[in-house]
Amino acid sequence: MSTESVTTSVSHPRRPFPMKTFLLWVGMLPVVFVLIMPVWYMVSKAFTPELNQIKWPIYWLPDPFTLENFNHIIQDKTLPVMRWLFNSFLVTGVGTAAVLFLSALSAYGFARLEFPGRDTIFFILLISLMVPSVATLIPTFLLLRDLKLLDNYMALWLPAGASVGAIFFMRQQFYAVPHELEDAAVVDGASTFRVFWQICLPLVRSALVAQGILTGLAFWNDLYWPLIVLNTRDLLTMPVGLLVIQQGSYVQRGLAFAGAFLGTTPPLILYAIFQRQIIQGMATAGLAGR
Amino acid sequence: MAVTEALPSKPSISGRQKSRWRKQLPNYLFILPHLVLFVVFLAYPIFRGLQISLYDWKIMLSLNQQKWLGLGNFQALFKDPLFTKVLVNTVKFTLMTMVLNTAFPLSVSVALKQSFKGRDLFRTLFFATSLLSVSAMAIITARIWDAQRGILNYFLVDILNLPRIQWLGSATTVLPTLSLTTVWWTFGFPMLAFLTALQNIPEQLYEAAKIDGAGPLGTFWHITLPLITPTTLFVVSTQFIAQMQMFGQAYILTGGGPGYESRTVMIQLYETAWKFFRIGYASTMAVIMAILMIVGTRVWFALFRGRLEY
Numbered sequence: 071m072s073t074e075s076v077t078t079s080v081s082h083p084r085r086p087f088p089m090k091t092f093l094l095w096v097g098m099l100p101v102v103f104v105l106i107m108p109v110w111y112m113v114s115k116a117f118t119p120e121l122n123q124i125k126w127p128i129y130w131l132p133d134p135f136t137l138e139n140f141n142h143i144i145q146d147k148t149l150p151v152m153r154w155l156f157n158s159f160l161v162t163g164v165g166t167a168a169v170l171f172l173s174a175l176s177a178y179g180f181a182r183l184e185f186p187g188r189d190t191i192f193f194i195l196l197i198s199l200m201v202p203s204v205a206t207l208i209p210t211f212l213l214l215r216d217l218k219l220l221d222n223y224m225a226l227w228l229p230a231g232a233s234v235g236a237i238f239f240m241r242q243q244f245y246a247v248p249h250e251l252e253d254a255a256v257v258d259g260a261s262t263f264r265v266f267w268q269i270c271l272p273l274v275r276s277a278l279v280a281q282g283i284l285t286g287l288a289f290w291n292d293l294y295w296p297l298i299v300l301n302t303r304d305l306l307t308m309p310v311g312l313l314v315i316q317q318g319s320y321v322q323r324g325l326a327f328a329g330a331f332l333g334t335t336p337p338l339i340l341y342a343i344f345q346r347q348i349i350q351g352m353a354t355a356g357l358a359g360r
Numbered sequence: 361m362a363v364t365e366a367l368p369s370k371p372s373i374s375g376r377q378k379s380r381w382r383k384q385l386p387n388y389l390f391i392l393p394h395l396v397l398f399v400v401f402l403a404y405p406i407f408r409g410l411q412i413s414l415y416d417w418k419i420m421l422s423l424n425q426q427k428w429l430g431l432g433n434f435q436a437l438f439k440d441p442l443f444t445k446v447l448v449n450t451v452k453f454t455l456m457t458m459v460l461n462t463a464f465p466l467s468v469s470v471a472l473k474q475s476f477k478g479r480d481l482f483r484t485l486f487f488a489t490s491l492l493s494v495s496a497m498a499i500i501t502a503r504i505w506d507a508q509r510g511i512l513n514y515f516l517v518d519i520l521n522l523p524r525i526q527w528l529g530s531a532t533t534v535l536p537t538l539s540l541t542t543v544w545w546t547f548g549f550p551m552l553a554f555l556t557a558l559q560n561i562p563e564q565l566y567e568a569a570k571i572d573g574a575g576p577l578g579t580f581w582h583i584t585l586p587l588i589t590p591t592t593l594f595v596v597s598t599q600f601i602a603q604m605q606m607f608g609q610a611y612i613l614t615g616g617g618p619g620y621e622s623r624t625v626m627i628q629l630y631e632t633a634w635k636f637f638r639i640g641y642a643s644t645m646a647v648i649m650a651i652l653m654i655v656g657t658r659v660w661f662a663l664f665r666g667r668l669e670y
Contacts, residue, residue, distance in 0.1 A: 091476040094479075095478065104544070105485060108500045111511060127514065128511060173394065175390050175393065179387060179391040184384055198406070205405075333493060
């Protein structure tokens with residue numbers, strides 16, 4: 071952390087010019103500019119009428135400010151953007167909760183409990199980690215079709231629930247929990263599940279948050295798989311919906327920017343509120359690679 | 361490590377063993393829900409995919425009606441010039457993006473490791489673009505690269521009077537442009553991984569190096585880089601896996617064009633399977649991709665192993 075004092079009292083005799091801070095800012099600002107400028111462009115064009123979308127030279131403010139794109143999007147029954155937004159929240163929320171619960175449960179079993187064949191089963195799971203997801207796309211699609219689960223969110227949740235990465239990560243976290251805590255609870259007569267749920271799970275909360283962010287982002291942003299398994303327009307998630315906006319007869323720039331704005335704002339607001347936890351969580355997840 | 365339990369060596373059913381069995385039986389309930397999903401939606405599809413790649417698989421028929429081809433799909437695929445083309449595109453894109461998306465986040469994280477006013481703000485901003493979905497990202501970046509009315513050419517041509525570049529429109533620039541787009545979009549995660557690794561290096565090592573008279577570059581090369589090798593390997597291998605499966609950027613921004621210049625394996629696979637319903641042929645592509653990715657990952661691990669011993 072920066073330890074520079076906040077006091078700006080005049081009596082402080084000449085503090086040395088913060089050369090390092092200055093140089094780092096000079097280095098960082100172009101990066102910030104390149105990152106922010108296109109996002110700002112999206113925001114300003116989302117509030118610009120269709121007629122002025124490609125006015126030249128580039129104008130960086132809404133010109134004039136209008137909500138016409140949003141009105142169009144919300145009233146157009148063929149572009150149910152609000153529905154897509156809701157779908158994305160539903161898919162991400164339920165999916166992330168389910169994946170976290172199943173993975174934590176299984177990881178606890180592998181880390182803390184004993185049963186015949188435990189290490190063999192875990193070894194098989196580990197091997198499957200090597201197989202990239204591209205290998206299972208087509209057979210999983212055919213299987214879901216045979217189960218009549220296409221065009222249904224189960225087609226997004228069930229395969230995600232089968233993934234192994236989260237278990238591997240959570241298992242390492244459970245190893246770090248001291249045994250004494252569990253032993254005390256067992257002596258008190260708590261069931262195995264209660265020890266897991268009430269004692270161990272709260273202790274790995276930060277890892278759970280990290281995994282939740284990774285899984286949640288994967289659900290929220292996935293395009294390929296929803297594009298394959300979802301079909302009904304009202305069931306699409308936001309990334310697929312934004313693809314639809316850009317295709318066919320909808321090549322209206324204002325609509326695309328308004329849609330992108332609606333799809334981007336919720337995660338950015340959540341990020342602004344929880345940025346400390348999210349950054350911490352991603353750092354933890356990055357450490358998992360060690 | 362866990363205390364590895366000695367498995368019963370002899371199948372003698374002694375009373376003690378039986379009671380232990382009974383006591384441990386409920387423990388299976390912890391792994392069972394995931395294991396069922398794993399078997400149905402991961403293990404079975406892996407083997408099914410291998411099997412399908414050996415047939416001229418028609419989407420509406422059952423297994424005994426499918427036409428067996430043996431390795432026919434593989435032979436056809438190796439002779440398919442379009443598949444070679446998309447594979448080369450994919451590998452080029454992957455290597456380019458891997459290098460950029462390791463070097464750039466690493467240098468940013470070195471700067472952000474310093475303590476200075478505003479550091480946390482930069483860190484927060486730099487991760488923000490990673491939150492965009494690929495579709496939103498493409499809507500935005502399409503306006504950057506557009507040759508006639510794009511933001512970048514506006515600066516280059518209209519303000520600096522440089523020649524106009526067809527960023528996404530020419531064979532030579534389209535893959536590098538998509539690669540830069542990907543870095544713009546995703547460098548936040550590798551940056552945070554490197555930053556965490558850098559912050560875990562004990563400060564004494566740097567002080568010792570300073571006393572020994574090492575300059576900043578020497579310190580970086582001889583102390584920092586070797587100590588963060590596990591993270592570098594993590595970043596390189598996750599980048600490899602992610603970029604080999606690149607789809608959205610090219611599919612939305614260029615549709616794989618101009619011509620076939622930015623068509624990736626994932627686009628080719630998507631269209632083969634879900635536009636033309638050549639399921640067997642597409643499965644063969646998937647199998648070859650999976651093998652390439654497994655081998656590739658092994659290669660990265662082998663390359664870094666020598667350096668892991670520091």
